[in-house]
Amino acid sequence: MAEVWPWQAQVDSVVERIKAKGAQLRASNESTHSAETRAAWLKELLLLKHEYLQFTGEYFVSEGERKQRKRQRAQLLVDKLTPPLPPSAFPPWAERDFFRFEVVHSSRKPGSRARVGRIVTPHGVIDTPCFVPVGTNGALKGVTSDQALEAGVQLMFCNTYHLLVHPGPAVVEAAGGLHAFMAHPRTMPIITDSGGFQVFSLANACADEEGPELKSRRKRNQDDAGTGTVLALSEQGVHFRSYLDNREIFLSPESTVDAQKRFGSDIIIPLDELPPYHVTPERLKESVYLSHRWMARSLRRHLQDQRKQAMYGVVHGGTDHALRRESIEYLASLPFDGFAIGGSLGQDRAEMVELLTFLLPLVPSHKPNHLLGIADEESVVASIPLGVDTFDSCNPTRLARHGTLMTRAGQLRITSLKYADDHGPIDPQTPTISQSRAYLHHLYKQHEPIYATLASLHNIRYMHALTKRLRDGILKDEI
């Protein structure tokens, strides 16, 4: 497919049209054409150059401009609602032999959209619905790959932003990709994000801090983002300063794909913009359009060198139903392999459920979907009946590190003195780790590093037991 699609011819065609329009403009003057006509031609030229950027990720620079080392970024964007590349600019989606989604069973319970599925990737199978723990830097916090596999982890989420900053894509590529770099002993698929979430959540941190967004998202911003800075945001991409060493890094729809190619991720996320939570409807719409243009560029870059990687489009539009519909309709028209649900999902769980209830029926059901950054227990239980397949979050492992263990009787604060002499299992109803409450209490109080390991393993295993129960419930049409 990638071989036969006329990727270069598309670019050549735009270049021809730019040259023709430029020649037309240069050949005209006040006496030959009206000012209105020439202004319209100029706008057409800018739109063509904009199209060139959509196809290539680069600003169009003519021969003459190249000689004069000119740039014209500022003039480029004629309209913040400029549409992204149309579906016709892409080859149609076709079944991938290296990435398949099979719906094993769709619940027949009235009103339920829940389904049990299997995502088959080059690095292993993912049984959905599936909890996806986050290993920001290419490592789960306190849990080795061996332990993660033993705990039943089937998909790991890594953050491109952090991996770009350290160790950088060249090191990961030289290792043979993330799987080899992390020395996964057997197989475990990896999904990486675009880096956009961290770059923008950082820039928006002030605006967001007081925002009533779901707690898990807010905390994620604060925990993960360090102290980097967005230096410049343009149609081409975003320049930011590394939180680690102050280095300037350029993140574009193409560069994030290039990085994720070098990481060898099984599932790639295209670049999107994360608008602040408190945003006007106009600004939100502009953001969705920018995200669409960026994601189309990422997809184009991806499809030209697909390797055995899949790409999910990220549905945006905040809590605006019309925008959400527009977003999923556009993304569904492109050859993405699945869909991630991003952006703001509202002020609380009720709003999230309301939004997902509206949104998920619009998401193509023959492709897998992923709920980005939300995996607290209540949200998982609430969203799986709505049809969510996979969901990542640092929440279960961060809760664990900070002393909160998940049990079927509710969250348990292992820091409490009442567990000092409680030799029972963490959750009598869920077999997870063999260590007792008293031992974990002791390890926590003594700041022993293996506290975080064992507590995280407990919560990860608890989440897997939870999704296993939910899968069983779906298979019985009870959910």
Next chain:
Amino acid sequence: MAEVWPWQAQVDSVVERIKAKGAQLRASNESTHSAETRAAWLKELLLLKHEYLQFTGEYFVSEGERKQRKRQRAQLLVDKLTPPLPPSAFPPWAERDFFRFEVVHSSRKPGSRARVGRIVTPHGVIDTPCFVPVGTNGALKGVTSDQALEAGVQLMFCNTYHLLVHPGPAVVEAAGGLHAFMAHPRTMPIITDSGGFQVFSLANACADEEGPELKSRRKRNQDDAGTGTVLALSEQGVHFRSYLDNREIFLSPESTVDAQKRFGSDIIIPLDELPPYHVTPERLKESVYLSHRWMARSLRRHLQDQRKQAMYGVVHGGTDHALRRESIEYLASLPFDGFAIGGSLGQDRAEMVELLTFLLPLVPSHKPNHLLGIADEESVVASIPLGVDTFDSCNPTRLARHGTLMTRAGQLRITSLKYADDHGPIDPQTPTISQSRAYLHHLYKQHEPIYATLASLHNIRYMHALTKRLRDGILKDEI
């Protein structure tokens, strides 16, 4: 054995003699006996009360004194060189069915005392020579029991001082002992120390800080001891303040055994005193005598309720050959199951080797011996040919945490930038972990918790590979 030995009759006999001597004194006066005679009787009485303390761990309090709630601690110790309980006060040593030491092979290399052995304990077999990692709080730093077992750990060293402070012996006992508390999935023997080392290394910290003692010991003091304080040291034991919660804790030869009984340790260490490094020969001798009296009391307590636990005597005497000889000769005359080598071993490795060369031929060779707190690679390589069987140290795991990995080509500072893109194994000559230098460098730089886990596992496996090589060398009479 414990059943037939007249433990109580020994106490009864002392009590009778105390009463008789007291009656004799009370019945006399200036007119019936000379002042010299009565002074001699008083000294005899004090010695008898001292003997009572040796047998019971308690001060003798007469009926009259009990009514008046009197104590007479200050008067008790008539002489700091009072001898400990004689061998005749103990049952003779006999083979234990629950704890056996088998010498598999003694090197026939001229001048070598190296041997390959097996210690069979109720919780598993220890192949000697064996490196023993330290899990101060009942947990190796960053390494779970499962991982330790996979890494080949056969004996774990835990610190009674820390476990007394938290979680306390009652919690560990209620869990079913340390093995159950830690939820060892299979079997791994545990050796615990007496707590004395930490209590005194703390008190001596100022004196020690400038001392030229072996680095590994100095660091251990600083790292482990927290900020506790010795409140009072007496013949009976030592009162100290918990570094954790300022609680006053009493550590006596009997109480440490009671605690280690409750921990269910496979190998118990009796209470000893750790003199400061800079100490006069007189003070050192007094310290050795006190340690002997204390260890005899610990042994007595232990043998009255042996369970399936073994006890090693701790050889003292610093760098004084005569004292070391006196120490091992006394300890060898008691029914200990093995011998630990404690106290100062000199200013550097050469002095340690010189001392061990003198000392080890005096240690009964049919019982296992343990070198306390020294397991840096060079010391291990130097001391195994001298006949050392087991040796504990936090050194390999602490080195790992701080960025130093052990390889056959020397220590490797994983923090160095030159490893950022080095995708080779940590030590090409020693299979340990599957992760690369580049990955560990990345994890270290990003402060990922699993850095400590993987680095510690590497150094532990490296130490096991080292002792395996040395065992093979002994079997071939090359070492």
